[in-house]
Amino acid sequence: MIWRSVVGKLWLTILGLLTVVLLILTILLLQFFEQFNISEAETQLTNNAEIIATSLQEENSPESSQxxxxxxxxxxxSEVMVFIDDNLWYGSGEGEGLAASDIQDSSELGSVSGAREQVTVHDTFSTDSGEDEIFVVGEPFTTSDGREGEVYVYQSLSVIEETTGETKQIILLSAGIAIILTTVFAFFLSTRITAPLRKMRELALNVLKGDFESKVPVVSNDEIGQLGNAFNRMRRELSQNLTALNQEKEQLSRILHSMADGVITFDRGGTMVLTNPPADYFIRLNRLEEKQEARAIPVELTSLFEKAVETEMEQLDEFEVQGRSFAVLVTPLYGNEDVRGAVAVVRDMTEERRHDKLRKDFIANVSHELRTPISMLQGYSEAIVDDIAASEEEKKEIGRIIYDESLRMGRLVNELLDLARMEAGYLKLEKEEEEVTSFFQRVERKFQGLAEESEVQLVLDLHAPEKYAYIDVDRVEQILTNLVHNAIRHTEAGGVITIRAVNGESLHMEVSDTGSGISKEDLPYVFERFYKADKARTRGKGGTGLGLAIVKNIVDAHQGAIVAESEQEKGTTFYIDLPNK
Incomplete structure (x- = not known):
């Protein structure tokens, strides 16, 4: 619609103002010209009446003035009527216009002859054409021979109305021309004003779409030009601010995604606004445990959020979800005056708690492993000192026990040192090409005597499409030594221990036995330090609980993988893959 645009509003405003001004001016001018014409007509009729009266007075006879x-x-x-001694002497309009009787009968005009003074009358009189407004000026006179008379000069107001009508037409024509010129000027002016505004609107929409390169052309130094300059400055500053905000947003997003801790932000109503991947993992675990919806907030977290908002203080708690331990810290976020939400930091404490347990278990296990040999060394040493052993054979037996326990303590200390160096990253591999067949045959011969003593069968199953393997020979032999030695210790007489090896793109090794096996509860922990499935049974067989932990570290150093499978009373199998490069 036209009144919804600046052009239309400006045009209608200017046109309305001009119309009001012209209307008032027209009314005033018409009144002025009407009064002016009437005044001029009165002046003219009066002058004419005075001239005629003067002429009749000065001439010797009235006929001389005709x-x-x-x-x-x-x-x-105009029309003239002259009365001498109340008789019509001259009448230019008699029979066509005003009748002499009307003048004589008029009470107002009668004062001319009665009071002998000039009279001006503006009234409606009857004429041959009907009722008509007549302007009459009466002037008394006295002839040279002493007779009294009156001169009446009159004129119809229709002549004045015709003049006023012509004046009105001229004024209306001028007003129309002024309106047309004003319309053209208003459209020209509004176009000059609105063209930059339309350009700014177009560029504002482009800025809304992300285009910050376009600028408003400034062609003047007036308010429109200043507005264009302000718009261009605003566009530049907005572009800079948005760039800075996007950089900060990207930086914040990368920080949140790279954090190990989960971050969850809430609004005042407790709705999750922002989460990062660790927080999504925490929520997913909680959903699986409590069978909630995908974006449902954990009950414990909701309780902490409510306490934080209510007390406006940090809330800290720790709870378990799906067997994992999580510590949650909820901190309120403040607006101008009150709390506008909260942020929760979720930290997975499972590894920390497991490491704490491992440290405690390590100290307890080391103390436990060392206490027995130390007690035995102390006891048998006291027996020798107190001469409890009477015979040489008893003394030799005590000496052998002391020697065995010292060896056991030495193995424990050496294995602890090896494991500590490995876990600290000091394990350096000396890889070289080794002929696979001779290597495994050497390992088989190494344990053949111990297997025969334990009355178990040791079998080597070797497949070597590739003749050589690129490995640290000593460390791989240490792996097999630990695994085969454990298999012999845990396999009863008559059992079978099998060493399988396939050398191709990778060196695949298996050590399986038909021994007592490992329970499902103990299987996930067999590679941890000092872990023993049956400490009472393994103690008599000389185990320290460090062998498999050392094996795991050696395999990891080779960038390989090791997996254990076992079933109680049916045996255990260890699968090892080492990269052959």
Whole structure:
């Protein structure tokens, strides 16, 4: 619609103001011209009446003034009536216009002869054409021979109305021309004003779409030009601010995604606004445990959030979800005056708690492993000192026990040192190409005697499409030594221990036995330090609980993988894959 645009509003405003001004001016001008014409007509009629009266007074006879009267009556578009001694002596409009009787009967005009003074009358009189407004000026006179008379000069107001009508037409024509010129000027002016505004609107929409390169052309130094300059400055600053905000947003997003801790932000109503991957993992675990919806907030976390908002203080708690331990810290976020939400930091404490347990278990296990040999060394040493062993054989037996326990303590200390170096990253591999067949045959011969003593069968199953393997020979032999030695210790007489090896793109090794096996509860922990499935049973067989932990570290150093499978009373199998490069 036209009134919804600046052009239309400006045009209608200017046109409305001009119309009001022209209307008032037209009314005033029409009134002015009407009064002016009436005043001019009155002045003219009065002058004509005075001229005729003067002429009648000065001439010797009234007939001598008749040419003057005829000239005035014909020239000034007026009619003349002259009465001498109340009788009509001259009437230029008699029979066509105003009747002499009407003048004589008029109470107002009658004062001319009665009071002998000039009279001006503006009234409606009857004429041959009907009722008509007549302007009459009466002037008394006295002839040279002493007779009294009156001169009446009159004119119809229709002549004045015609003049006023012509004036009105001229004024209306001028007003129309002024309106047309004003319309053209208003459209021109509004176009000059609105063209930059339309350009700014177009560029504002482009800025809304992300285009910050376009700028408003400034062609003047007026308010429109200043607005264009302000718009261009705003566009530049907005572009810079958005760039800075996007950089900060990207930086914050990368920080949140790279954090190991989960971050969850809440609004005032407790709705999750932002989460990062660790927080999504925490929520997913909680959903699986409590069978909630995908974006449901954990009950414990909701309780902490409510306490934080209510007390406006940090809330800390720790709870378990799906067997994992999580510590949650909820901190309120403040607006101008009150709390506008909260942020929760979720930290997975499972590894920390497991490491704490491992440290405690390590100290307890080391103390436990060392206490027995130390007690035995102390006891048998006291027996020797107190001469409890009477015979040489008893002394030798005590000496052998002391020697065995010292060896056991030495193995424990050496294995602890090896494991500590490995876990600290000091394990350096000396890889070289080794002929696979001779290597495994050497390992088989190494344990053949111990297997025969334990009355178990040791079998080597070797497949070597690739003749050589690129490995640290000593460390791989240490792996097999630990695994085969454990298999022999845990396999009863008559059992079978099998060493399988396939050398191709990788060196695949298996050590399986038909021994007592490992329970499902103990299987996930077999590679941890000092872990023993049956400490009472393994103690008599010389185990320290460090062998498999050392094996795991050696395999990891080779960037390989090791997996254990076992079933109680049916045996255990260890699978090892080492990269052959």
């Amino acid at each position: 040419p003057v009267i005829d000239q005035i009556a014909g020239t000034y578009n």
